[in-house]
Amino acid sequence: MTAPLPLTIPHAAAEAARRWGDASALIEGAERRTFAQLWDECRAAASALLARGVQSGDRIAIWAPNSREWVVAAIAAQTCGAAIVPLNTRLKGREAGDILRRTHARLLFTVTGFLGIDYPALLAGEDLPDLIETVLLDRDFTAFVATGKGAQDPAIDTALDQLTPDHVSDIMFTSGTTGVPKGVLMTHGGIVPQVGVWIGNTGLAQGERYLIANPFFHSFGMKVGWVACLVAGAVMVPMPQFDVAEAIRLIEQERIAFLPGPPTIFQMLLAEHERRPFDVSSLRGGTTGAATVPPVLIERIRSELGIRDIITAYGMTECVNITSCRPGDPVNLIANTCGAAIPGNEVIIAGDDGRELPRGETGEILVRGIGVMRGYLDDPAATAEAIDTEGWLRTGDVGTMDAAGYVRITDRKKDMYISGGFNCYPAEIEKLLAAHPAIGMVAVIGVPDERMGEVGKAFVVLRPGMTLSAEDLIAWSRDNMANYKVPRHVAFLDELPRNAAGKVAKLELA
Template sequence: MGDWPKTIPGAAKAAAEQWPDTPGLIAGDRTWTFAQVWADARACASAMLASGVGHGDRIAIWAPNTREWMLAALGAQAVGAAIVPMNTRFKGGEAADILRRAKVKLLFAPADFLGSDYAKLIAGEDLPDLAETIHIDRDFEAFVARGDGAGDPAVDAAFAHVGPDDISDIIFTSGTTGRPKGALTAHAQVTQIFGDWANRVDLRAGDRYLIVNPFFHTFGYKAGWVACLVRGATIVPMAMFDVAAMVRQIEQNRITFIPGPPTIYQSLLQELAGDAPRDFSSLRVAVTGAAP
């Protein structure tokens, strides 16, 4: 067992200190260093405090894999709140049930994903604890601007009270045998387990990890961007799986590490069966799971 940071935002802070100028995140045509990722997470944390989010609160993220998803999570966790990741395929009633039972205070959701404004899907639902819904794809920067920026001393004070045994997230089960059940996880559980997992699969500093698995799932979130923060690997999120886009990402961003269930690899092999030349020489590791 390795000696990993004791909290998830602590992992982001440690990455910024150990690899400040290393690319930490690539999204679209932009790259952010680990130092920039941590600064942006701190700015988001300041906005959380300005919005009344603090230790013990719950915020939900009902959105595809994006930079903003990760920053919302880190910002909330840095002030002691727990995140509630939500499946982007949920219907309104399913989402409302989880928001209600988890006592979610703040929701981040897209104004336009899969043809829907997610806030409208829960309009009219009885959600007594939900104070606000923020359109993560349209209004995130305006949300961050509520705070006092990365240098806000209130963030340091809040972060100092986040401990390894505090709840980092509540992930709900699929509800196969009944209503979905919320599984509570502590920060140190996440960093320890997935730091060790990253060692086992040989995720290294300098790797470029194309995260296809959804952030609302443990594979995309904890074995995804959290593992990257712990190990110093570059996070390259995909909002949703598209095999042609995945091939382009691998080639253009010189991806070294890819995950996914077996069906993703079957789709890749079919895509590569044509005569078009492909350059996958950067790939070093491919991991799979979630299906036999």
């Protein structure tokens, strides 16, 4: 990266328009936008928000799949000094309502037509006193933008001039051991430098077409997704959800160069390529997740898909990038580690006392640096639990570090398990299941699953005189929680095993 990094995400959009104005910025079906056109759309949408009195410190929620409108709405809100609140598209009304209330979101951008879900209808019964307006991105966005004074509104420049790296850019929600999702406060100054390092490590280049299948409500899809495209001058090609046939069509027709994702995406593409070889000549680079990847998969991604610059990296909502492999690292290192601390971060393996352990010993992964979150929304106790007085963030992941500083994740300190790429927190799922009238007690653990990596298994103790089948509980769960949280297995017990302190002994359940 030779040019100085932009101050904030909207400044990145403005700078991209100045540097690469007529170059392609976004491809979505028949829709094409240059960087100049995209920035004009963001400015016009910002004017509409300013006309509604949106100002610095406000929160604007986005509950929608990946799209051009998502990007425009986000940059527009941030231009006004507001923080965006991205909502997982799999949430149910009760879960989304809780987040909207806790963030005091003033405006919600959402859709009606994704996977047959009417998102506003899910919120019909929710009390949302701070929400002044809901705008449907798939129906009303053009009309909404037209209510402002247009891209030349001088109030936009005034707002942009007041925007600093210390402004909160977004509040992404991640669950915790308390069972209550926590809002992670991230600043522009915590994101943009990390994106710059990530671009350097991946080689993402101006003009390269980047297939963004990772959801925008996630750090991966937003920060090292479309924000990275703005900073690097790469072309965003958003996918609302990953579909292997559509991905192959886009790779071939749009000449995709950069493709990141969890190992499952690459396994699906490789399986299709074996059945029906497709044109991979445009593919160059990509990243895959922190999970240990078989070396043979890295070799196949390189040789069969042509992604010669594939690296592994590790991050989390509370710190976008923690470690990363580097270009030229050997296959064995890329497959068996998640890299070393990126510039701007310090990473150590610590014992329970928080002190660094000798290299090779197993302990909790701690990170300190510019990319660490400001804290959890309205939760100083949880913030203090996560970040110590010296600024070290406890990741909750357990691992080792070799002599060269490369980290290998071996376990998770918390109960969390990962199902299909989504973090699942048993305490939160237990809390949702406990609302079922037949359930007296419940404990959830992650169990291995060939396709999803892990899935939930619920151990249920029924209330006296109640009956319930596994099928009925799973069906009820699908109506009351996001799909990835739904337990796939249910076991009924007379009582849950407990340890001497009275806590459920989950090791016995496992």
